[in-house]
Amino acid sequence: MNRSTSSPPLFKRVYLLGTGLIGGSLALDLKDSGLVETVVGSDSLPERSESALSIGILDEIQPMVPEVVRRCDLVILAVPVLNLREILSTGFEKDTLVTDAGSVKGDAVSGYREAVAAGRGYRYVPGHPIAGDEKSGPEAARRGLFVGARVILTPVDASRQDVSDVSALWEGVGGRIKIMDPDEHDEVFAWVSHMPHMAAYAIIDSVLARDPDLVDLSGGGLRDYTRIAASNPRMWADIAVANREKLLIAARGLGDSLNKIISALEEGDHDRLESAFQRIASVRRSLK
């Protein structure tokens, strides 16, 4: 990951908004690799900005105002999804190159388009690194978080050069770039990530509604779900609302599949259950 010391940085000075797990880990690796020389930025919580400074995520705490952003070659928005849309819709100066790390892309692109429509357009390359876990905050940031991670970019009207530069940034920290349409991205993730996450919440919620003490008796089964359901509640409420139309379709699809199992159970139909389970289990074997 280290570039030769003679290579010039890809971006000399970067503005980072949001110094949590994603933003913080990215900044640490970008500086280590020599891809970026200086990271200035801030977090919505002052104590997190201070913490990011002391950890070495930020070189300077600076507010995100035009005179600061103007001196930067790239703005990275690593903030919760709903804040992201608001910031993108407010706009930046015309020459500013902006990327982000939000899990929902249609909503972010809508924000960008609002800015364009209001004459406050900028250079925007939407991004989504598939990385992270239940932890959050600057203290959770760690080097190497993106090694081997898929990073989706969903450019709408960015130049080839801007897409290439933002790709190089993520590849430089170990990411594997995939270009998708924002709408396709949101549909895929509604099914493979957001809906399964809602399911984990529903499972734990139903057990709690029955008897909270049951959770303590869980062997392997329930424990996997409690881990998933322990993720940042604010972040997941944001994601659910930002991707709500596609997520609703996936959640209703889950309801249909659950009802199929319930009806086979009501009929005590062992063969139907076994052949359904067989078909579902075989997916694992075909996974790359």
Add this chain to the structure above:
Amino acid sequence: MNRSTSSPPLFKRVYLLGTGLIGGSLALDLKDSGLVETVVGSDSLPERSESALSIGILDEIQPMVPEVVRRCDLVILAVPVLNLREILSTGFEKDTLVTDAGSVKGDAVSGYREAVAAGRGYRYVPGHPIAGDEKSGPEAARRGLFVGARVILTPVDASRQDVSDVSALWEGVGGRIKIMDPDEHDEVFAWVSHMPHMAAYAIIDSVLARDPDLVDLSGGGLRDYTRIAASNPRMWADIAVANREKLLIAARGLGDSLNKIISALEEGDHDRLESAFQRIASVRRSLK
């Protein structure tokens, strides 16, 4: 786990029916620890019996007939749940001590009660070790599988001595005994194990129904569920049918919780989602 070489075995000769992951692993550890001297038995599939003999799970392949069982101090039934019920209801000779490793206990006890009602009662200590994974068959058997595992016993009219002996057997291979009522056992496991397992099937099924290619795009989210859903389909269809009344209540409870999330999503109610997720996520922190 090793007993002093001077200790007599707890059971000199054991009959093992079913030489898969659970039965096989148990036999290996029982002999290693000196708790059992000789394990004779069989599997419903002759090639598995042969394999169990060559691995050292069985010392002799013998059919489960009265003249063989009569010479054993304990019968261990490590067979699929629906076969278990059938065998238990067929009965044994009056003095035979029988235990099992089935995941559903009400159904097993009903089988036993049928045998009693028909005058073919025996000494029965129902058991359920909380261990195992997606693998199955004698080749999957491994030493130490039960170390630290919870083992539930649900005796109904066994003598204190028989319960104590079967407890000592499981404790000797590292299990931690918990005594429960069979009905209570099945209700708890419907919620903490069987329903979450059905949920994993429903999640994967709904994704397949939408587009099988989506599975390949899964990051962490879906992959956890494909692992759970990859378990033995026959075993899970058995469990679902054997515990179907209690499982239906839990599955409908899951449907209710899913519908609550869907309705909050329909209303785009961020606060309601966030506070629900918050409450659910806090369960993890309180887990022992």
